[in-house]
Amino acid sequence: MASILRTSRTKPVWSSLARARFSSTAPKNTTLKERLAELIPLELENVKRVRAEHGKKSFGPVLVDQLYGGMRGLPALIWDGSVLDADEGIRFRGKTIPECQELLPKAPGGAEPLPEGLFWLLVTGEVPTQEQVTELSKDWAARSAIPEFVEEILDRCPPTLHPMSQFSLAVTALNHNSAFAKAYQDGVSKKEYWGPTFEDSMDLIAKLPNIAGRIYRNVYGQGKLPAIDPAKDYSHNLSTLLGFGDNQAFVELMRLYITIHSDHEGGNVSAHTGKLVGSALSDPFLAFAASLNGLAGPLHGLANQEVLVWLSKMQSKIGKNASDEAVKEYVWATLKGGQVVPGYGHAVLRKTDPRYTAQREFALKHLPEDPLFKLVGQIYNIVPDILLEAGKAKNPWPNVDAHSGALLSHYGLTQMQFYTVLFGVSRAFGVAAQLIWDRALGAPLERPKSYSTQAIEKIFKDKA
Structure with missing residues (x-):
């Protein structure tokens, strides 16, 4: 088996224009909204130029199998925040995860990028200054209070209602005060x-x-919700609301977690749903609530929960520190039982997910002796070969979900049903950034053409 870092060295081709737009730093002494107001006219002209030069050109054929296969690989959307390369993985405005880790501002004494900086990058294509990120943290803290009636909605939810259902309810209710709707x-x-x-x-x-904090404390009985600290960054406040603010390693994990889960181009269910619903001019609260309902599916955001359930069952069956042979037998039993190995495979990626790699590097730094982390690494060295041998996957490599649960559980956040809520908090960054640009650029109502099976048959019969 090859090295743990199975990532491609192949670099995608970026035009000189893209490099110029995606590698600059933000001008000092401007707020995010002020900078956005400066960039919108420039991007309107850029889109106008691209459409004038390339608008009538074909972007590739459409295969009937793509229509029946969930539109897999069908080029159909504009998504500016990130692009997913099958071999290299995600780039946020042209920057890889390691580049974001290096370039984006960090908290004092911290090593992971602040999500505030990642949001600025997603919106503008520019790396913000430390001061701009600090001001964004303060702005979000000042806006953080939720209406009393939303608190009451959450407090009245039975603890048996899945946290993602509660999350979607609360976000939908925020529409009550929507600036866009008004x-x-x-x-x-x-x-x-x-x-x-x-x-x-x-x-x-x-x-x-x-x-998220209110849901967590209501469902899992963690006591009264503390107040947002206007002097702290977004991830620190989230960690505090969950009861982990005193653990600096957990706070650092949240900074990394939100950054790498924020966006994964526009074709995934949560991102596409937000864009689609937003195209009807539904406000961002309604659009993102729809995103959350898609994220809650077991084939999307719920997968991180599925991974940890599978790992826990494996440990209970074969014990901790099991041999490679015992792990292999368990994996084969999973496949022969008609189930998939959760956390492995991806609709686009054909190499190890760089988000998995980033989390592994975090674990090596902060929790190298954790038994569950060791099992995750052991599985990585075993599962791809088994999947290839079984012919079960075009991509036998792990995705982001294969690792995240092991990190969260190490720090005591063991409530697996809550994991997708954290994914949802993160995904808001990418969906919101694109919604802003869709409205700035005048993106129209999405209305693709659909066909019945009978119509497909008639089309090709008539051509024969």
């Missing part, structure tokens, strides 16, 4: 849609820690 009713110009969309997106992201 502006639309007041007849705001289409050219100005981006402004209230920006305000809603900022409010959305800011309020998620309070929502």
Whole structure:
């Protein structure tokens, strides 16, 4: 078996224009909204130029198998925040995860990038200054309170209601105070849609820690919710609301976790759903609530929970520190039982997910002797060969979900049903950034053409 870092050295081709747009740093002494107002006219001209040069060109054929195969690989969306390369993995505005870890501002004494900086990068394509990130932290803290009626909705939910259902309910209810919904009713110009969309997106992201923290404490009995600290960064406040703010390693994990889970181009279920619902001019709260309902599916965000369930069952069956042979037998038993190995395979990636690699490097630094982490590494050295031998996967390598649960459980966050809520907090960054740009660029209502099986047969019969 090859090295644990099975990542491609092949670099995607980036145009000189892309390099110029995606490698700059943010001008000093501007807020995110002020910088966005400067960038929108430039991007409108850029989109106009691209459409004039390439708008009538074909972007590739459509195969009937793609229509029946869940539109897999079908080029159909514009998504500016990130692009997923099958071999290299995700790039946020042209930057790899290691580059983001190096370039984005960090908390004092911290080593992982602050999600505030990642959001600035997703929105502008620029690396912000430390001061700009600090101001963004303060802005989100100032917006973080949730309405009393939303608190009451959450407090009345039975603890047996899945945390993701509660999360979606609360985010939907935030629509009550939507700046975009009010502006639309007041007849705001289409050219100005981006402004209230920006305000809603900022409010959305800011309020998620309070929502997530309230759900966690209601469901798992962790006591009264502490207040947001305006002097702390977003991840620190989220960690505190969950009861882990005193553990600096957990806070660092949250900074990394939110950053790497924030965006994964536009074709995944949560991202595409947010874009689709937003295209109907539903406000960001309604659009993101729809995203959360997609993220809650076991083939999407719920997969990290499925991984930890599988690992726990394995440990209970074969014990801790089991031999490679025992692990192999358990993996084969899983496959022969008609089940998949959770956390392995990806719709796009054909190499190890760089998000998995980033989490592994974090574990090597902070928890190298953790038994569950050791099992995750042991499985990585075993499962790909078995999947290839069994012919079960085009991509036998692990994705992000194969690792995240082991890290969270190490620090005491063992409530697996809550894991997708953290994924949801993270994914808001990517969905919100794209919603802002969709309204700024005047993106239209999405309305792809559908066909029945009978119509497909008739098309090809008529061509024969």
